[in-house]
Amino acid sequence: MRVREIRLKRYPEGVPKETDFEIAETEVPDPGAGQLCLRPLFLSIDPYQRNRMRGPAAGLKPGQVIEGRCIAEVAASRHPDFGAGDMVFANAPWAEASLTDGNGVRRLDPDLGPPQLHLGAAGVPGLTAFVGLNDIGHMKPGETVLVSAAAGAVGSMACQIAKLNGCRVIGTVGSARKARWLLDEVGIDEAVDYSQETDLIAAIRRRCPDGADLVFECVGGRHLEAGLAALKAHGRVVLCGLMAGMNGASPAPGNLDQVVMKRIGIQGFVVGDHMSRMAAFLAEMKNWLATGAIHWQETVVDGIENTPKAFIGLFSGLNLGKMLVKVSEPTAGTR
Numbered sequence: 077m078r079v080r081e082i083r084l085k086r087y088p089e090g091v092p093k094e095t096d097f098e099i100a101e102t103e104v105p106d107p108g109a110g111q112l113c114l115r116p117l118f119l120s121i122d123p124y125q126r127n128r129m130r131g132p133a134a135g136l137k138p139g140q141v142i143e144g145r146c147i148a149e150v151a152a153s154r155h156p157d158f159g160a161g162d163m164v165f166a167n168a169p170w171a172e173a174s175l176t177d178g179n180g181v182r183r184l185d186p187d188l189g190p191p192q193l194h195l196g197a198a199g200v201p202g203l204t205a206f207v208g209l210n211d212i213g214h215m216k217p218g219e220t221v222l223v224s225a226a227a228g229a230v231g232s233m234a235c236q237i238a239k240l241n242g243c244r245v246i247g248t249v250g251s252a253r254k255a256r257w258l259l260d261e262v263g264i265d266e267a268v269d270y271s272q273e274t275d276l277i278a279a280i281r282r283r284c285p286d287g288a289d290l291v292f293e294c295v296g297g298r299h300l301e302a303g304l305a306a307l308k309a310h311g312r313v314v315l316c317g318l319m320a321g322m323n324g325a326s327p328a329p330g331n332l333d334q335v336v337m338k339r340i341g342i343q344g345f346v347v348g349d350h351m352s353r354m355a356a357f358l359a360e361m362k363n364w365l366a367t368g369a370i371h372w373q374e375t376v377v378d379g380i381e382n383t384p385k386a387f388i389g390l391f392s393g394l395n396l397g398k399m400l401v402k403v404s405e406p407t408a409g410t411r
């Protein structure tokens with residue numbers, strides 16, 4: 077079978093451009109013994125993929141197909157654990173179909189809701205928020221938590237997990253639409269549209285006059301600077317990610333003296349070190365989803381050919397909630 081796939085054409089300089097990628101055709105043979113053929117329905121579009129495009133040492137070389145998490149249907153199988161029609165989570169090429177030996181492939185929990193939730197609220201983004209707040213940030217009820225990129229896949233889960241644990245939550249976002257969603261539907265306490273603020277430190281201080289206890293940082297640069305300024309003495313920063321530095325050098329906050337003066341603790345983490353927490357996380361998330369306690373959004377870009385556009389969109393704030401690419405529809409009889 078001939079399918080389309082997305083390859084890296086050249087290492088991006090700065091913010092990636094569509095010309096840094098190419099769409100190519102490749103042949104996918106029938107599965108051999110022990111193999112299965114996956115047909116992705118949704119690709120997960122994630123910032124970490126930019127790190128793999130940084131140069132020869134980063135993992136991905138020009139001409140190679142890009143890989144990532146996806147939800148897929150098993151199109152054909154000669155693997156003992158999977159049959160045609162199974163709906164699975166996998167790491168797979170950005171392609172309309174591919175072969176795998178089943179390593180890392182797992183069946184979906186049908187009770188969780190739509191399958192693509194396994195890429196967002198009930199997947200790695202949700203786990204990242206859960207681990208970051210609980211295990212790294214040691215969040216406590218009654219605390220004030222500041223979240224950046226608050227309407228994104230991780231940020232929107234961090235906001236809600238903090239609220240569900242009795243915290244006051246302030247989120248920063250890049251548009252009025254995102255701020256409205258967080259305030260009106262998600263129910264956080266304060267939202268700051270940073271695109272309208274020249275003085276982010278003052279804008280956060282107005283919403284948080286008594287200071288924050290915990291910063292859940294997804295952006296860095298002036299966002300981290302504003303977080304350090306807002307923190308109380310002995311405040312904590314969970315350094316989840318640095319969107320502002322993904323396409324160049326990470327901009328350092330100009331007020332690191334705050335870390336000394338306020339005895340601030342800063343801890344980074346990589347969720348891959350905490351996969352053993354998935355079961356505990358899913359037990360809580362399943363309950364929250366079943367009771368309607370968690371709101372989620374997804375931005376779905378249609379068609380494998382538009383995957384580069386979706387990926388680039390992460391850096392301009394195109395997405396509300398989880399960024400996904402829809403590659404195909406499930407066939408009848410999927411389970």
Ligand SMILES: NC(=O)c1ccc[n+]([C@@H]2O[C@H](COP(=O)([O-])OP(=O)(O)OC[C@H]3O[C@@H](n4cnc5c(N)ncnc54)[C@H](OP(=O)(O)O)[C@@H]3O)[C@@H](O)[C@H]2O)c1
Pocket residue numbers: 121122123124200201204225226227228229230231248249250251254294295315316317318319320321345346347348390391392393394395396397398399
């Ligand atoms: N530590 C870990 O193990 C781990 C795991 C997963 C994700 N992460 C990190 O978590 C963060 C969020 O990831 P995600 O998958 O949930 O992505 P996301 O938040 O759904 O999408 C990225 C968002 O970042 C914001 N953004 C992009 N460039 C920006 C800039 N220059 N300045 C300010 N905001 C910018 C945009 O929102 P606005 O429109 O609001 O600006 C954009 O929608 C990333 O930093 C990622 O690297 C870390």
